[in-house]
Amino acid sequence: MSHVARQCSRTGCSEAATASLTYDYAHAMAWLDPLHAERDPHAYDLCERHAARLSPPQGWQLRDRRFVEPASALIAV
Numbered sequence: 001m002s003h004v005a006r007q008c009s010r011t012g013c014s015e016a017a018t019a020s021l022t023y024d025y026a027h028a029m030a031w032l033d034p035l036h037a038e039r040d041p042h043a044y045d046l047c048e049r050h051a052a053r054l055s056p057p058q059g060w061q062l063r064d065r066r067f068v069e070p071a072s073a074l075i076a077v
């Protein structure tokens with residue numbers, strides 16, 4: 001499957017997506033990851049700007065995993 005550039009999923013935004021946002025409602029968690037290679041129906045694609053401006057709902061935890069090396073992500077708390 002070839003890598004096709006995707007657009008930010010925010011309404012009215014036509015920037016290229018650079019991050020994927022996933023939620024776990026049951027645990028009030030959100031994760032920002034490098035853009036997934038394949039489109040995930042549970043993930044939102046966000047551009048750099050919208051990813052930076054993202055703020056989770058009250059009481060939620062947001063983990064930004066975009067700048068963590070895969071090897072250290074495994075041992076990160």
Ligand SMILES: [Zn+2]
Pocket residue numbers: 008009010013014015046047048049050
């Ligand atoms: Zn955007």
